[in-house]
Amino acid sequence: MKASKELLQTRLYKRNQVLNANSPFVITDEILEHHYHAFQEPWGEGEKVILQKEDIMQYSKEESKAIWNQNAEFWDCAMGDESNDFHREVVRPKVTELLNPDPTDYILDIACGNGNYSAYLAEKAVSVLAFDYSEKMVELAKKRQKRYADHIEFCVADATNETSLMALKRNKPFTKAVSNMAVMDITDIKPLFTSVYKLLEDNGVFVFATQHPCFVTLTEKYMTPHSYYDIAIEGQPQKQCYYHRSLQDIFNLCFDTGFVIDGFYEECYFNKEIPDIIIVRAIKIER
Secondary structure (H helix, E strand, O other), X not given: OOOOHHHHHHHHHHHHHHHOOOXXXXXXXXXXXXXXXXXXXOOOOOOOOOEOHHHHHHOOHHXXXXXXXXXXXXXXXXXXXXXXXXXXXXXXXXXXXXXXXXXOOEEEEEOOOOOHHHHHHHOOOOEEEEEEOOHHHHHHHHHHOHHXXXXXXXXXXXXXXXXXXXXXXXXXXXXXXXXXXXXXXXXXXXXXXXHHHHHEEEEEEEEEEEEOOOOOOOOOOOOOOEEEEEOOXXXXXXXEEEXXXXXXXXXXXXXXXXXXXXXXXEEOOOOOOOOOEEEEEEEEOOO
């Protein structure tokens, strides 16, 4: 299967509009040629831009962590104290509506980045345990959000490792868990969903936002899980790896884990008829 330059140009433009909403993205000839030649190889070959289902775990977790540690300072500066327009206008409103945070809540913030959403919750007097697997990102989050130290505990943990995740258990269960635009960055999300289910109290809520797999991708594949390298914000030092999963793969993982989905949004940014993200609320139902 081959991808035309026109198709790639459209998808590159859309993806980087969405993920870099504060800065125009210029598709240079070099960027276009890189993706074009990579996509002319059979899926899974060439520069490993596309990884097939059987190869999806071959992308090194340690390599991914190294990339995010290298990108951490850039990301922290780019997001600042308020995050970018995309997060403020598209992600945060519906995530917060479905999460419905309350001062009595104890919330797990998954892949917290520089801690901006944790700070947003702390401003509402919510207690938060926030984690990321990038040590540098957690270091920067602690520094940026130090004024909320009474409400936020920052930790380093691996979202793909159930032992690491279960070590986040404290003397009381989490009432809710949240993940803002991170599911597509995680190699294997089954340990995460399994652990969140165990860490939540009965009838606890898990809200996650991730890119819409039907509309935000650089590939022509949908049903087959695969991965590709790309940027999140123009100018970041290193490309990261994105993991594509179909809606049925994401939803079935929720169901298999024991969650019941009772809230769902598709949110748009540039084109009001084409959603860029999905936002899901899953409820823990004791089996």
